[in-house]
Amino acid sequence: MIYTYLGPAGTFTESALLQVPGAGDAERVPATSVNNALERVRTGEADAAMVPIENSVEGGVSATLDAIATGGSLQIVAEALVPITFDLIVRDGIEELEQIRTVATHGHAWAQCRGWADANMPAAEFVPASSTAAGAMAILDGDPDVDAAICSPLVAEQNPLKVLRNAIEDNAGAVTRFVLVHRPGAIPRPTGSDKTTIVIPLPEDRPGGLMEILEQFAARGVNLSRIESRPTGKGLGNYFFSVDTHGHIDEARMADALAGLHRISPELRFLGSYPAAGPSQIDPPSLKRHNTDAAFADAAEWIASIRGRAL
Amino acid sequence: MIYTYLGPAGTFTESALLQVPGAGDAERVPATSVNNALERVRTGEADAAMVPIENSVEGGVSATLDAIATGGSLQIVAEALVPITFDLIVRDGIEELEQIRTVATHGHAWAQCRGWADANMPAAEFVPASSTAAGAMAILDGDPDVDAAICSPLVAEQNPLKVLRNAIEDNAGAVTRFVLVHRPGAIPRPTGSDKTTIVIPLPEDRPGGLMEILEQFAARGVNLSRIESRPTGKGLGNYFFSVDTHGHIDEARMADALAGLHRISPELRFLGSYPAAGPSQIDPPSLKRHNTDAAFADAAEWIASIRGRAL
């Protein structure tokens, strides 16, 4: 297996990839952009790509949402959740926060740790780096102008770096969700706690379009865990919806909901059913009897028995 | 074929039965009640029964609604509409309205013609009869105490009776709808303008129960032409709904709606799909593309193609 991911090495995306069984020992090729990573999968250069899809603070990752919604078909086969937490690493000779005069990191990371920095090392000056990993490399390379860097725990683990503080982010509990993407193929078996991701073009510019879509889910007891609207590029008011739902296409209620959606929006794109990361999110008692596979099977059998009466 | 119907002979129910091709020459056995007529079909004593189900003035016929909703299964194979209009027939010797001192008829018929009678023969006294046909028979038998009778046009046609006035009903345009009932068997082929009748027990005493039922129809573009609530006999607040819809179970949207209803109310009873009487009530352009058989077939094929990807 050859994996690619939104690089460079040591970022949160690589942390997500390392959650995939076997990926730690496999070839892992960083890509320069989400589009680049997905293109490598489409062309066969890589077997799978790990890309971010949703951040609890920043929201949906537009580049990913748009890239998997169009172009050659792709399939999500797994998801991974990575807590967004930062380490403060220092060069040899730095033992106390007061000694730090410069801190190298990516602007995004600096923004997420700035409150902590202002309170704990007010004299430190920010030195922009092209990625958090690049800031850490400056330390590793012994750059004398860089006293400290802010990076992901993975970079600190993968390299001989001295961590002075950890969890210095201002917004504790932030999480980024990543998805592992293949070319279309086998669908992972249902586990009892699965997600299904779909892309639904808004049928036409009509008032109740979105509600009609949501009713297809509600009528079968399918819950949504994420919904994003994205422009189709055809002008203001033209959207598609990117939706994650709880359930697997092998479940009758999910298949029935997707069939209903296909009728009202035939360009619907199925992006995969895969095991949900984290604690199970379908409380079995909350699945009503009339939405179970058994209820669907009984109903289908009853209809068949009536239609079977020949004229 | 042996037919039975709510008797006696000459009533509107026999008029309805005579609309059935071939019934005019077949054996027609009047029954004393709706229950009696349906029981003859259940036991095989008769092949089919014609019974009233709905009247444009009086509403649903409770006896019929309840009798077909419970007990041995039955199937509606046809419907018939009969205009409710009355003739005034008189005995020999009566030439003018002023001569009439007594009018025999059933109380219901008297009630429907009373305004006309008050205006046109104010001196006439009402003589109750057990049916409109019985009142007419008194004339035929030469009962000297009966100058006139009010009866259906059919009685007047079937017997040597003198009609002095016709269409004397106060409420012009009243119509009664009748259904022809068989033991369960072959379903008449779709004609493009069909009805489907079902009995749906309210799943449980919950606020939104009826709305949930109606949504199953609405979600597939199935229109209702009649809905009646009837008690189940298990206490106030326990209902079943008797429903007529436009469409045939051979249409995908109808089968899908019934499957959805079966899931939420498994004791649902299918009472038949049969040609609609009167002008076509499904305007084909009003059937949206996403509710056509083609849209259902496309959706099913799409789901099958995704599920077909083996693990």
Place this chain on the structure above:
Amino acid sequence: MIYTYLGPAGTFTESALLQVPGAGDAERVPATSVNNALERVRTGEADAAMVPIENSVEGGVSATLDAIATGGSLQIVAEALVPITFDLIVRDGIEELEQIRTVATHGHAWAQCRGWADANMPAAEFVPASSTAAGAMAILDGDPDVDAAICSPLVAEQNPLKVLRNAIEDNAGAVTRFVLVHRPGAIPRPTGSDKTTIVIPLPEDRPGGLMEILEQFAARGVNLSRIESRPTGKGLGNYFFSVDTHGHIDEARMADALAGLHRISPELRFLGSYPAAGPSQIDPPSLKRHNTDAAFADAAEWIASIRGRAL
């Protein structure tokens, strides 16, 4: 106060009327029909009428539903529930069931006790009477041809009659619901467990008409306890709905639901808010916060504050 009710004296309707505080000592005038009782109220001949509206076995009482839905406005100010149970009364000299050769009662009462009669006094012959009270009067009058009568407990209580058996009905637990009707006037104050009755003409012959009506209730958390469709008399497919709901027009959610209904069906008729008989049917915890009077008041205040910003 002068009360009228569907007579004759001693029937279940009088039992219902006697539940009204003060009615036991007031003038009570039996009427020959529901229409007659309501007309006495409309003309001022009586102050209030007690009439049956719903039976747990037979369903809605069409005569009442239609009479209060049209004609001069009336208002329901109370409801009463009466268990339908029958006594077997006998003439002097009858001590054992075996001695009974004839039983006088109304056909409806006979139908409801026939199973018991077949099992317990198979030799007794049914003698039709014009009401259950009339059958009892035959016993009281010492008619030698009548050994027994079947009547309501009230008749047995009101007269010197010998009750041989009670609760002989086949269908234990049947209940009839009655309503007390005034000319429009003051609305009884909310008690916390109230009902509101309305008549809603189906706006037009459109598919989703009934669903649109139900949504007005659902959107404000108003539950329905009864719904009946009745023909308007203008042809098949033209209905009005007679609806009982839990709640009082003084509650914001009810007023808002009725205002919504008035917009879609301006001929809506309000028939009254009045205390519910029997145990409270609104479980306060089931009333969601967003449907409370407080939530409505907050929302109205918020809108007013925004609109208050002058240009």
Place this chain on the structure above:
Amino acid sequence: MIYTYLGPAGTFTESALLQVPGAGDAERVPATSVNNALERVRTGEADAAMVPIENSVEGGVSATLDAIATGGSLQIVAEALVPITFDLIVRDGIEELEQIRTVATHGHAWAQCRGWADANMPAAEFVPASSTAAGAMAILDGDPDVDAAICSPLVAEQNPLKVLRNAIEDNAGAVTRFVLVHRPGAIPRPTGSDKTTIVIPLPEDRPGGLMEILEQFAARGVNLSRIESRPTGKGLGNYFFSVDTHGHIDEARMADALAGLHRISPELRFLGSYPAAGPSQIDPPSLKRHNTDAAFADAAEWIASIRGRAL
């Protein structure tokens, strides 16, 4: 009036601002970010800010959506639509496309014109600039290393620059929508073609939350023109919705919908009612009678008349 806008001068945001009557002659202060522009309004440093909210290709502008949804209250008083089109400007001495070896512009602009550049001046090399205006300034300053720049038509108009080609964007027809933001105050009067913008926190993490929100609009015939989900920052699955609707808070249907939303999501934020840019989007015949101000007024009067009956 002091206006601020997302700078620097000459960008599309300034074009949007110049559509505001009087803004051409008023003080216009560029801001370095959306947050900075809005903060100037909140502090009173500026009276109004023009910021982008939605792009037909890129989607919602997260920085704006988030900044107006939280923090001190702000109010949208106008919107402006600006077509996104680019000019190619050249330094003195350049007459033909073949002469161009370097092109300075912002990365975003380069991305949107790259197809045209590849086809028409394949030898030209991209020189990154901090904004399209900055690229143009290099030409104006006579930088000998910059042969050409890609910028908005406004920059070309405002400065003595030579335009070699215009409309060189690959994606013709792209539009960005901007909003003019004030501190809360008077609401512009209804024009008959207005928009209302609101921010609705999803009440709780419940399946039907979004549908419940949409139903509030649908029940009053209020159409949506934009809906975006944004994270609240409290963890995956916690959203608020940013919504534009057709209509004005002075219309009864809009006020009623907002009141309904306030009940289910009391933290709802009203961001303004203002004239819609572009052609009228409310087709008056499409507004159903039961959603007109007259229908709301009739319904309110009817309720008041019933409630007015004192006990």
